Structures are given as C-alpha cells and as structure tokens.
Amino acid sequence: MPRRSLQIFNSDQVNRANIRVTASALMAAEESHLAYVLKHGLPRGFPMNLQHDLTRPVGWSATLGHFIDGAMVRVVGLMAEAEEDKDWAELKELGRRYWDCHHSEGTEGLRAELSQRVVPEVLDEQSTIFLRVETLVAVRDGLASRLYPELFDLDSSYVDKDGLVDYAHLLTRVKMLSPGVFMDQEHGLLLFAHRFFRRSQSHVNKLNDYFLDSFSRAAKDELVRARLRLDPDRVGHPAELHGLLEFEYWHGPRYSDDIASIPSGVATHKADEETRKLEGVDKTQVWWKPLESRSGEGGVATFRTLELEELRDLPSSGLPEDRYACRYAHAEYSLREQLVTHFDGAIRAYPTEKYLERIELNIDRAGKHSEYTKLFRFDGALSVGQWKRLLSDYFRGNPLVPEYLGAPTDGLEKERTASALFESAALAEPLEQEERLSVFVQLQPGAASKKLSFVLKEAATPDRSGTFSFMETGGASVDKLLRQRADLSMVASMLAVDGRLELVPLVFGMAEGFPDAMHSLVADLADALAHDILKLELRDVALTLIWPHGNLLTSLSIRGTPRPLLKLLQKLFVVVNASEPASKWIEALATAVRELAPQSKEDHDLHGILDGRLSFERGDVDAELVFPKSLTEKLKGNGLFGI
Secondary structure: OOEEEEEEEEEOOOOOOOOOOOHHHHHHHHHHHHHHHHHHOOOOOEEEEHHHOOOOEEEEEEEEEEEEOOOOEEEEEEEEEOOOHHHHHHHHHHHHHHHHHHHHOOOHHHHHHHHHHOOOOOOOHHHOEEEEOOOEEEEOOOHHHHHOHHHOOOOOOOEOOOOOEEHHHHHHHOEEEEOOEEEEOOOOEEEEEOHHHEHHHOOOOOEOHHHHHHHHHHHOOOOEEEEEOEOOOEEEOHHHOOOOOOOOOOOOOOOOOOHHHOOOEEEEEEOOHHHHHHHOEEEEEEEEOOOEEEEEOOEEEEEEEEEEEEEEOOOOOOOOOOOEEEEEEEEEEEOOOOEEEEEEEEEEEEOHHHHHHHOOOOOOOOOOOOEEEEEEEEEEEEOHHHHHHHHHHHOOOOOHHHHHHOOOOHHHHHHHHHOOOEOHHHHOOOOOOOOOEEEEEEEEEOOOOOOOEEOOEEEEOOOOOOEEEEEEOOOOHHHHHHHHHOOOOOEEEEEEOOOEEEOOOEEOOOOOOOOHHHHHHHHHHHHHHHHHHHHOOOOEEEEEEEEEEOOEEEEEEEEEOHHHHHHHHHOHHHHOOOOOOHHHOHHHHHHHHHHHOOOOOOOOOOOOHHHOOOOOOOOOOOEEEEOOHHHHHHHHHOOOOOO
16 A cells, blocks of 8 residues: 655745745636546546656645635645555556646647647657647757757857857847746747756756746846757747746855855765655765966956766666766856856766766766766856855755755755645644634535435444444434434434534535525524534534535535634625635635634644544544434344344
C-alpha cells in the first residue's frame, strides 16, 4: 500500500510570492478538474513530483475538499507516495495516461495553426513532439534556430561566441510576454529561454521564473550589457499562453557586501538529507580566487573572481546517457568600483565516469572536463545587491547558496514546516476558544436518489448474531422530524452521552420541489436542533448535507459550537445557492463563517475529512440506542435480537 498523508495544498490567503488565489478560483479549479477526469476516465488527482520536477514522480495527490474556518479557506488533499514496486508500476501507467491526455486534449486545431505558421520543411511532424507546458509548443532539434538564425548563429552580429544573443537586440525583434517567453508578432510564434533554465534541463518542466524575472529587471540597467541563450529547439503557439504557478518560497540572501574581505580559497557546503532528497543537490563549492590586478583605460584595477558550482546526486533526465548537469556561476568584482563588472552562468554536464572523478575534487583542482553550455552573461556594472539576487535566483532550489551568502534560515524552515505532511492525529485538537465553527465542502462524482436518504451505519446485534442499521440523531426533536420526513422504521436511533451530536448525513434527491424541499427541511431542522441543544445539553454539533448538482454530489459539512452553528444553519441558503456550482457561493459562505466565528489562527481539527465530512474524535463513548417497534419485531422474529 502507498504511504498516505494529509496535506494543505493551497489557501485563499496572500502567499510569500505576494499572490492570492480566491476561494472561488480554488473551487472553480476543482470543478474544472473533476469535469476533465470524468471525461477521460481518469482518477481524481494529479501525478505528484519532487519539487515540481515532472521527471521525478513519487506518487499521486488528490484534493479532498475545501475547509473553511474563521481564518481562511484551505484546500485539503491526500498524498499517496509510492514505496513498493507494484505501486511504482501503477503510478507509471497512471502518469502516462494523465500526461497523454494533458498534452493532446483539444490541441488538434492549435497544432494545425502552429504547423502553418512554421515553414513546412522545417517542422516535420513525424519528428516533432507537441507538448502543453506554458502553452502548446512544438519541440524538434534546431526548430527555432532554423527559423531565427540571427538569434542563434555564431556568425550573427547579435550572437557571441558562446551562442548568447544580445538581450537589447532581442527585445527589438520580439516582445517579452513573461519571464523567458518572447512573442514574434510578425509570425505569431513564441520563443523561449533555453531549456537548461528548466528543472532537470527537461522540456516538460517550467522555466525558472525567479531568475528570468531578475534577469530581465537587471538587463534594463543602462550600465550593463545582458546576453541570454534561447532554446533552439522549441517554438510555441501564443493562443494558450498562461502562467504556471509554483508556490515555492525562495528568499533572497542577506550578507555583508564587503566582498574584498572574503578570504581566498574554496568553501564546500554539504547538503542535508532533506535537500538531497528533494533537490537532488549533494554539495556546493565556492572558490574565491586571490586578488588580481589588471591594466585598463582608467589605470590599474584590482578584481576578485568567484567560481561556484553545484554538484548533484542525480543525473539529468533532460540530457542523454546519464549526464550530471551541474549549475555553474562565474563573477568578477572590482574593488575600485565596488561593483560586479562581469557575471555569467552555465551548465557543466559530466558523463558518469568524469563526474565520479569530479565529485571527489575541490573546484580549484577539478579542471575543465565537462560539456559546457553558457546560459547568460552580464558585463558592465551590477550592484552587489543585484548580483546577490541574480545568483540566488539562478540557483533556485539549492539552499546551500543563500546559506553560504549568509541568508537567515528561519523563512526557509517555516516554509518547510508549512508544507510538511499533516498527520491526522496531530490535527484533531480543537482551538481553545469559546465559539468554534468550521465548514468542509467536498465535490464527488455521483448521483443521488430522487428522494431524501441517509448515510446510515451498521452495527452488530447485542448477541452478535446479525446486524442492523442505525443513525445518530440524539433521539429527541431532530429524530422525530427525520422520521416524519422519511421511512426510517427499520433504522435505530443513537444518542451519544458525551455532549456531542454527530447528526446522520442527509442526502437530498432531485425530486420535484428541489431545492425548495431541502430549504424547508433544513429550516425545520434548525428549529428542532435548537430544542435538542437545550434538552440534551449539547456543546458541539456536526452535520452534513449532500445534494446533486450536474453529475457531481456537493457535500457541505458543518461543525461547531451551538450558537454560531445554528446561526449559520438558519441563513444557510441565503448564502448558498444549491442550484449553482460551489464556486459561485463559496466566497459568501466563507464570509458568513468568518463573521460568525472569527479566528486569528486556523483550525487544525480535520477529523473525519478522509470520510468526506467533519466529525469528532471520540474514542470509546457511551451511547444509547432506541429501536423502533418494527425493527425490534423483525430482529426478534429472525432470532437475532437476544434480549
């Protein structure tokens, strides 16, 4: 069995990237996803990958629903991590089906348009791969470089000896739409920064927006000349272009700007086990060379030179024959100007045999035995602050770089803590406050019967010779109301004596009168529940309402102390329109919860969520069962009721 754990996938709060996704947008994404998987016969959820790297699958993740309290709306999900060979085989096949649908679904028209915009002899569809990443893209060796030789050929006046294009010229030729994505408006095609800016150097992964955004900002400075390597193998269709959100907090370094005082020599920072597992980084080596004097127009100047290389645990899936792709940076700092006058970054790729030799050596003794691909270059006058930002962003995902630069670790540790897997036992403690109210909204494929029904439980007869159905109602006014509305003559009623009521879930059908019939019953239920709260001295109540919408069942579960729960129940269908999708009313529902029971900290009690509803963690609790006359007679007649 895969190892399963609960996790908070997202929330409607402003995150560390200063982005807020509204509750309605989160729910709309869930509705869209369920429509997609139902159409293609896929299970609910997505392939789960280490650090957003689609070439490193580790399991499957699926949302369970949206948890609302007085602090925020959170998307709660279940992660299943493959551990055994059987799990891996199933995951591989499931991932293949998922990505085949993702890259091909609805792209026929865009593929045809893209093929028309590219010279036919350049785009041979037999040897071209079509992918959907930032948009629909065509990938084939040399595809972009054949279409745009002035941006790639070494004999072009705009391309340097390393294959980098002058960035200022590039922006006169194309328009930047997002970091690393450029639009050729004349031909209606997109060009991209080189795939080595993607995780594992793979075409299926997202660009490093952190660095490419910092690069474009720094390149605006008139005192620097910036150069960038474009992807020679990839062009895209602009119609589907959209931003891909990867919520990874990556903080910038804060350390002394006094580069002149840094001792010469090599420093090696070894990764901890978590970094090795998540990022695939083994260690990072930093080499500050001795001071160097050079003669120039302004006289003799003194420089510090830096070389920094990341050594990895894993070969790159985007390179052939198990090559290890190591990010590398080189910089020169002028002591006189107190500026970085040169900065470039590259990928050093090592075949396995060469890498085994390299990883045992310090960077100052390793020599140059790699396949070297330069990706960017700055010349001119970068401030130390600009350079630190660029360096940190280029090595996104490698905490050893900001560690070396002296960045505080508290932000990174908090982020890791926030994204840690939640154990259900740790989440079962309610908030220590007088009033509590939480709601859980879950969407599930399915249909309801035409009339009112209930999610009943089964129990053994006292002599354990048979079973019977029962439901928790409290045995008072609520029980009487439900028995008036439906035939429950063969169902026992339960009353727990712990001061809590976990009402049997009610499933409303699409019979004539929906949703008015549901509104009427819930209004009566609120009145009956108010009576039972006093009579039974209830201190906590949980209830679940389920109704159909399209080909989905909407489950709305409410749990809390009596006052706010009753107030929400009394006005529930003022804020919730059961005839509309949940994305249309979840914002109003969240506002109502926040107004009735505001909280400064989020509620961590997720008990029952794996069953699709909110419940109580009770353990062994005394309860009374009341058997209707018809059920008692049946059990006695069958010889099952040993009383």
